[in-house]
Structure formats: structure tokens, C-alpha cells
Amino acid sequence: MKYDFSAIEKKWQDIWEARNVFAASDDYSKPKYYALVEFPYPSGQGLHVGHPRSYTALDIVARKRRLQGYNVLYPMGWDAFGLPTENYAIKNHIHPEIVTKQNVARFKSQLKSLGLSFDWNREINTTDPSYYKWTQWIFLQLFKKGLAYKKEMSVNWCTGCKVVLANEEVVNGVCERCGSEVVHRVKSQWMLKITEYAQRLIDDLDQVNYIERVKTSQRNWIGRSTGAQVDFGTTAGDTLTVFTTRPDTLFGATYMVIAPEHPYIQKWADRIQNMDAVKAYQEEAARKSDFERTELVKDKTGVMLEGVRGINPVNGKEIPIFISDYVLVTYGTGAIMAVPAHDTRDWEFAKKFGLPIIEVVKGGNVEQEAFTDCATGVMVNSGFLDGLSVEEAKVKIVDWLKEQGKGEPKVNYKLRDWVFSRQRYWGEPIPIIHCDHCGFVPVDESELPVRLPEVESYEPTGDGDSPLSAIDSWVNVTCPKCGRPAKRETDTMPQWAGSSWYFLRYCDPHNDKALASKEALNYWMPVDWYNGGMEHTTLHVLYSRFWHKFLYDIGVVNTPEPYAKRTSHGMILGENGEKMSKSRGNVVNPDDIIKEFGADTLRLYEMFIGDFEKAAPWSQSSIKGCKRFLERVYNLLEMRGAGDGYSKELESSFHKTIKKVSEDIEQLKFNTAIAAMMSLTNDIYSQGKVTDQELKTFILLLNPFAPHLTEEMWEQCGFGGMVTQQSWPEFDPAKCQDAQVEIVAQFCGKIKARLMVDADSSKEALLEAVKSCPEMKSLLEGKTIVKEVVVPGKLVNIVAK
RNA sequence: GCCGCUGUGGUGGAAUCGGCAGACACACAAGACUUAAAAUCUUGGGAUGGCAACAUCGUACGGGUUCAAGUCCCGUCAGCGGCACCA
Numbered sequence A: 001m002k003y004d005f006s007a008i009e010k011k012w013q014d015i016w017e018a019r020n021v022f023a024a025s026d027d028y029s030k031p032k033y034y035a036l037v038e039f040p041y042p043s044g045q046g047l048h049v050g051h052p053r054s055y056t057a058l059d060i061v062a063r064k065r066r067l068q069g070y071n072v073l074y075p076m077g078w079d080a081f082g083l084p085t086e087n088y089a090i091k092n093h094i095h096p097e098i099v100t101k102q103n104v105a106r107f108k109s110q111l112k113s114l115g116l117s118f119d120w121n122r123e124i125n126t127t128d129p130s131y132y133k134w135t136q137w138i139f140l141q142l143f144k145k146g147l148a149y150k151k152e153m154s155v156n157w158c159t160g161c162k163v164v165l166a167n168e169e170v171v172n173g174v175c176e177r178c179g180s181e182v183v184h185r186v187k188s189q190w191m192l193k194i195t196e197y198a199q200r201l202i203d204d205l206d207q208v209n210y211i212e213r214v215k216t217s218q219r220n221w222i223g224r225s226t227g228a229q230v231d232f233g234t235t236a237g238d239t240l241t242v243f244t245t246r247p248d249t250l251f252g253a254t255y256m257v258i259a260p261e262h263p264y265i266q267k268w269a270d271r272i273q274n275m276d277a278v279k280a281y282q283e284e285a286a287r288k289s290d291f292e293r294t295e296l297v298k299d300k301t302g303v304m305l306e307g308v309r310g311i312n313p314v315n316g317k318e319i320p321i322f323i324s325d326y327v328l329v330t331y332g333t334g335a336i337m338a339v340p341a342h343d344t345r346d347w348e349f350a351k352k353f354g355l356p357i358i359e360v361v362k363g364g365n366v367e368q369e370a371f372t373d374c375a376t377g378v379m380v381n382s383g384f385l386d387g388l389s390v391e392e393a394k395v396k397i398v399d400w401l402k403e404q405g406k407g408e409p410k411v412n413y414k415l416r417d418w419v420f421s422r423q424r425y426w427g428e429p430i431p432i433i434h435c436d437h438c439g440f441v442p443v444d445e446s447e448l449p450v451r452l453p454e455v456e457s458y459e460p461t462g463d464g465d466s467p468l469s470a471i472d473s474w475v476n477v478t479c480p481k482c483g484r485p486a487k488r489e490t491d492t493m494p495q496w497a498g499s500s501w502y503f504l505r506y507c508d509p510h511n512d513k514a515l516a517s518k519e520a521l522n523y524w525m526p527v528d529w530y531n532g533g534m535e536h537t538t539l540h541v542l543y544s545r546f547w548h549k550f551l552y553d554i555g556v557v558n559t560p561e562p563y564a565k566r567t568s569h570g571m572i573l574g575e576n577g578e579k580m581s582k583s584r585g586n587v588v589n590p591d592d593i594i595k596e597f598g599a600d601t602l603r604l605y606e607m608f609i610g611d612f613e614k615a616a617p618w619s620q621s622s623i624k625g626c627k628r629f630l631e632r633v634y635n636l637l638e639m640r641g642a643g644d645g646y647s648k649e650l651e652s653s654f655h656k657t658i659k660k661v662s663e664d665i666e667q668l669k670f671n672t673a674i675a676a677m678m679s680l681t682n683d684i685y686s687q688g689k690v691t692d693q694e695l696k697t698f699i700l701l702l703n704p705f706a707p708h709l710t711e712e713m714w715e716q717c718g719f720g721g722m723v724t725q726q727s728w729p730e731f732d733p734a735k736c737q738d739a740q741v742e743i744v745a746q747f748c749g750k751i752k753a754r755l756m757v758d759a760d761s762s763k764e765a766l767l768e769a770v771k772s773c774p775e776m777k778s779l780l781e782g783k784t785i786v787k788e789v790v791v792p793g794k795l796v797n798i799v800a801k
Numbered sequence B: 001g002c003c004g005c006u007g008u009g010g011u012g013g014a015a016u017c018g019g020c021a022g023a024c025a026c027a028c029a030a031g032a033c034u035u036a037a038a039a040u041c042u043u044g045g046g047a048u049g050g051c052a053a054c055a056u057c058g059u060a061c062g063g064g065u066u067c068a069a070g071u072c073c074c075g076u077c078a079g080c081g082g083c084a085c086c087a
Helices: A005-019 A051-067 A083-092 A096-112 A129-144 A194-207 A212-222 A247-252 A275-287 A290-295 A344-353 A390-404 A518-524 A534-553 A590-597 A599-608 A622-639 A651-666 A670-687 A692-702 A707-717 A763-772 A774-780
Strands: A032-037 A071-073 A148-158 A163-165 A182-192 A224-234 A240-244 A255-258 A303-311 A318-323 A335-338 A407-413 A432-435 A439-442 A476-478 A485-488 A529-532 A565-568 A740-747 A750-758 A785-791 A795-800
Touching: A005 A590, A005 A599, A005 A707, A032 A051, A032 A518, A051 A071, A051 A529, A051 A599, A051 A651, A083 A096, A129 A148, A129 A439, A129 A534, A163 A182, A194 A212, A194 A224, A194 A407, A194 A534, A212 A534, A212 A565, A224 A247, A224 A390, A240 A247, A240 A255, A240 A335, A247 A390, A275 A303, A275 A318, A335 A344, A390 A407, A529 A534, A534 A565, A590 A599, A590 A622, A599 A622, A599 A670, A599 A707, A622 A670, A622 A692, A622 A707, A651 A670, A651 A692, A670 A692, A692 A707, A740 A763, A740 A774, A750 A763, A750 A774, A763 A774, A763 A785, A763 A795, A774 A795
Parallel strands: A032 A071, A032 A529, A255 A318, A529 A565, A740 A795
Antiparallel strands: A148 A163, A148 A182, A224 A240, A224 A303, A224 A407, A255 A335, A303 A318, A432 A439, A432 A485, A476 A485, A740 A750, A785 A795
16 A cells, blocks of 8 residues: 555644634643743744754644643734844845735744644734734833833944844844844843842742753853852942952952942043043943954953052052953943952963962862862961851852841842844834923823834934834824923834743633733733744843843733743754854755655654654665655555454553553654664564554654544544544553563573573572573582572672582 | 863663663665666664674773762863853
8 A cells, every 4th residue: 555645634734723623622621741942033934953853852742732632722813023024124125014924934844844733813013013012011011110220331243234232132142043143232221120030030040940951051141150249348448349259358368459330430531630541442442343352361451540549448458449341231230359379261361460479278279270269178367267268258249248237148140131122113112201390101091002103214224223213203292291392212122021021822812901810810821831943042031031020020920920831842963063154055945844854754853863862864765764664554454454452462561561661752753763663563574464553653653743544544544533633552561571571591690591480480490490401500610699689570690609 | 261062883872779782764785576767665884803603902091989880979081052251
């Protein structure tokens, strides 16, 4: 029988669509399961073979859950705002909305050809005004709670995209998206106070089931460090506060450093005698791009402030103050106490500038290098701290500082507030009006959405403002508060805005009264299983957790965390083991694969290719093996024979396979689940016949992986109904066990024989069986047994001399 | 530099708790079918020595613990990913 995959796949895709088989029901009395994959950015290139890896994996989970009786929500949509579409629009003078429409249509037909069981009734699009209405609404709530604010600040400016970037979007000093140089620019920007949630974003990781590397990355990114804030006096009379994680080394502080942008420099301008040199250094630091700054990490530079000195609160000693760009104005207090003996950076700086190095923790050679080990050292040259361990000294000095009113314990985070403004067209307009009298006034909620106006050109203006700023009729409005002339905010939101809450909209996608109804949210949330790329760990996943927590705080959602479980798939690489890209010429188009091998084969291959969490190279020849397997499965129909239930020969194989496939799917071990089904097929082939019960079970197990073929087989067998209406097979643990098992007989740890024994043999019986087998008998002849090890069902090891 | 992960045949990869290394596939080779090829089916295979039974070696490298180590411990090397002047 020929396996005509094209006809079979088309047939069942049409049936599924016509019968609306995969629609999530609004019957909230059933147990629910919410499976989610990251919705794609509909790029002009169409679907990549990487996309189906994630989509198929959770499609398997979703299909299995339906068979297990759950009301399953497995939705899909489009994260369609963003730069590539806008750039394409600029180049080709086509409205981004039209470009988006075309790309979405292509993506959608490609996804449908994969037989993914998405509920297309709940399709969403972040560029749809009825969707971004609620993105804007959330922004307004953030604004009203003081979590959105505008700030004049130095921002990351991408010289290629001509747009402001969030810290998360700058990778090694260049733009994450286009690779262009990123420089600093001072601009007034909308910011979101994600830092206010830093501690909760760390703490609540304990409540969720994320794979460990995602948790670690998030913790590292948030970068919590505990220490103390210490007030140093200055000869100018001002207090200079520093943050340190090593307050124990206070006696070793031989100088101080402040960031080039530190406000005290201006304040002390009259006292600083070498202001020219200081100013020159400040200008130089400002000019450096992020890239140059990271490149020049090793070479410490700086200028000493002449005319102002710091005073160490612990001993009253005067010490010099430097400015240097190795101290960042955005972290801590923008000022540090430098302890060259016990900090590598301070040590390098001190060596270069010939500053004293005072050892206060014994254990290293501080003339050779900084001694930074906290665990073993003992305090010296530190007055009342002498003799204490580092940990004891930390406690004691902080207590002392508190008593003296010169310091207190302090926690700092590397996480910065989220730069939320983009000077671009193709994004959600920020719904704020600038009034000279009233300041920033939120657009009234009844006026939402603030729609994107038609413009002539999508190019940003020369001064870096959004193209929206050129549309006078849109910009000029009256102030909602006082009625005077006012102007709209012309910045738009970053791409991450729409994706920060999209999973909520799926719960109730057509609601025009709220972002989703309370009932729908209470029922569907949290997402039970969310799979996506590692690259979104510190961007999308962190941002959406932040928004979700905020929505929780204002009572919109009822769970503090959006995702109960988060997993991540590895990339699919080109055949040469490199990342797939147009320029490398190693891109595989899923359409071609579906045409040549069929969607079921592509799905199966992507799941069989290797460890789901690791990167795997594409192999055009391996895919043939998956096709061959499906053909063999289809040909099982010709082996259909008489007999009820499972045949004696295959009963335990079936129970074992049900167990293996059921468990492997839950642990992302799709490759071994498929291997188990291949083995079972080989077993059936060697029997030469298959019963109806066996066929039914096999079809059900394979269905989540190869849904079209299995539906077709089910129908051809005349089993009645559709596979999607059946129940997931159950296994009997008792029947997973064979009556007889092979055990290994070892002599001094080396295998000498294998023998079949009853599975329930006692230890004594096993030992006796092994001792009496001919191979062991001759080996044991005339020797004294030293040790006997018996592992039931596995082996017996006899050590003798 | 710091943190995390990984290292197994010609290839992708298997191997709950330490208990038969190499499941399942790809590629390869031989055979069957065929005028022939493709497809399909059957068989084979870690390496070395041996006709063979068998022996020795073998999970990046060097040590260790153990009756028994891919798995645990110490050290080294290589690759990948993240963070990176965060005080």
C-alpha cells in the first residue's frame, strides 16, 4: 500500500478545520491545560525549520492532554510590531500593515501545513488596534501607579536602527538585532520601574518549575548583591556615600573613586584645582561607545581630584578621590571605596597610579595580586576587627557603622529600569499627552486605542524623533485635564510590549470590555507549560513576569506568576553544524521538506533529531529514516490479523512502550519515545501479525507525533470516530515486567555468563543459579569466595581468590 | 575573569539509583528479489589479536573511591552558552 502523505495530510487538515476539532471549550467545569509556545514574529522570510521544533513538541503535549481528557488551550498569534517590517516598509514604500498582513498569511498557511493543533479561533495579532488597545491600557495603569516615568538619561543608541535600545538589547556593545555600534545619547525616555520588582522576580523563581538554566540566567541578570552603604566624609564637608560588598575591608580603603558623571564633580567645581583635566576626562568618557569601553577593560584610566579628599569613617584618615570610568554612575551610588589589596580592579588601578596597598585579610600576597578569597582569610591591620574571619568582620563592622550613623546594610541589583521608548513608527503609540500646564496627562481610557496615524514616510526624523512627530494633525490635541493646547507623545513602545501579556489575551481574545474576563483568566491561568528559546530568558520572559506581577498587584490576574513551567529547546543548525542563515547558504525551508517527505515525517524527524534541549545539526539523510518508519507503520495495516486484546508475545512490549512514551513526553525526551515506538514496530514485524487492540494502542501512542497518518489508519481500520476523540492508552505496571529476565554472572567484576531466570527469583536463588552454571563452576574451582554481590534482576558478582 | 552546560562508534544520539556501554536511527558492507537499478527485505559491525572459542583495550585526558564508574570525587584539556570594570 502506498503511503500517499500529501493526500492524507490535506484530507485530515481539512477535516480538523471543518469540524473545529481543536477549539478550546469555554466550559470552565472541566480540568484545563494551557500549553503555550512563543508566537512568532512574522518575518518576510517565512517559517524556519527551527520554528516547528518548539511548536511540534508542545503540539505533542497538547494532543496527549486532549486524549487524557483535558480542556486544552493551545493558541497561536503574531508578534507583528517591529523593525524589520518597518525597514522593509521604508525601503519599498509599502505600509507596514500591508507587509504584516502578507507575512502573516504566509506564516499561517505554513503552520497549517504542519498539522499543528492550534485553536485558530483565538488567533491574535499585536498590531491589531483591538489588541494594542489593551497594551496601551496596561501602560496607563503602570503610569498611574508611578511605575512608568519619563527621564532625561543617557541611553543606548543604535547607530544602525536609529533607535534607543534597552540594556537587554545591547550585546557586547553592539545592537542585538542589527549588529551596529551602540553609542550613548542623552534623551528623555519613558522608563518602566522593573527594578521595583527585582526581589520578587528572584524570590518567586522558587515557586515555578523552570529548567535550571533559565532560573540561573534570570538570577544572574537581576544580579542581586548584598553589602553595605558606607558614608565617607570629605574635606569639602559633603558626605560621599559608597556601596560595598566587602565592608570588612574598610581599614584597607586607601582611596576612593567616583564615576565621571557623578554630580559632586559639578558641586565641587570651585574646590577642584585641576578642573581642566577632570573635564577633559569626563568628555573622553562620554565619547566612548559601549564597545570601546568593553574593549579597553584592562587598561585603567582616571584623574585624581586635587583639592578634595575623602575621610575614612573608621580611622579618620584622609584619602585621595579619583574619577574613573571603571566606576559606573548607574550602579550603587556611583562611588566606591577602593581596597586594592582585596579587589582586582582596585589593585590594577593602584599599581598604575602608585597608590598604597594595605593588607587587611591575611592569606595571600597582596604585592603580587589582589587577595579576594572570603572563605579562608583572617582580619589584620583592622583595629577592632583583627583576628576575626571575613564573615564575622562583615557583621561587626556593619553593626559598628549603624551605631555610628555612618552606614547600613544594603542590597543592590544589576537590573536597570526598562527603557520603554522607541522613536519609531511601527509600534504601539504611548498614550500620553504633554501639557505645559499639567505635565504628563494620560489619555482617557475611553479614548483607547490611540491609533497609529497614516504617514507619508516611516523614516525617523533627522534629530532622532519618531516619524509620528511630523504629523501635526495627530500630534496637536487639547489637554484632557485643562483643555489647553497640548501634544501627544510621539514615541512608540518597544517590540517587547505586546508580547508581555499576550498569553492573557488568548484566554478571552474577543473581549472588548477588558483585556480578558476575570472568569477566563481565573480558569486558564497560569500557563501550564511554556516552551521557547533561551534567547528570550532575560528579555521576554523577565519582562512578561514583571508585567504579570504588576497585573496581579492591581487585581487583574489571580496568579503571581504567569508560567508554571518553562522549558527551552535547542537550535536547529545547518547541515554543516553552523547556525542556519541566508549568508551561509545552509537554510532549510520547511515547505520543501513537507513537499518531499510530508508533515508527519518532518514533525517526527524534528523530535527524533536529538536531545530536545540541545542544538542539533540538520541531516537530510536521517530524515529518510523517519519516513521509512512511517511507511512501515502504515504497512502494519496489512498485518492485521485475528485475536482479541494483546498477543501473548507482545503484551509486555506494549505495556512497556505505553509507559515509556507516556513518561518521555513529560520529560521532553521525544527522541527516546520515538525510538521505543520504532522498537515496538520491529517487534511486531518479527511477529508478522498485529491484533486490533495492538493497532489501536499503537495508533494512539503515535498520534501526537504523526497525527495525519494515524487518523488515516484509524479510519481505514474502521475503529469508529476520530483518534482525537479517543483516550490515551493506560499501562499495567505488573505487565511491564517480563516473566523471565536475563541476568549477568560476573567473576571479579568481569562478565563470564548470561542466564535467564525468573523475574521474581530470590537473592539466594540467583546466587545458587550463578554458582551452578558451568562457566562459574570451573572458575570457582578450588578458590575461596571473598565477596558476593547480588542485584536482583540485573547481576550477580562473585569475588574469589 | 566569573557562572552554567557539554565531551560516548564513521554520523545523530541511548544508557532512573553506580550494575550487560553503544538502544533507536543514519551512513556503510554483504546477501535475497530484479535483465539491471531504485525501492524493499535479511544479515553484519567499537578497536586490537586470533580460523575460532576467547583474550585485551575502550565513554576527552591524568589520578582516586568501589566487588562494580560514561555515571561519584580531585586535577587537566577542549567546545558551547550566559554574564562581564556591577564595587
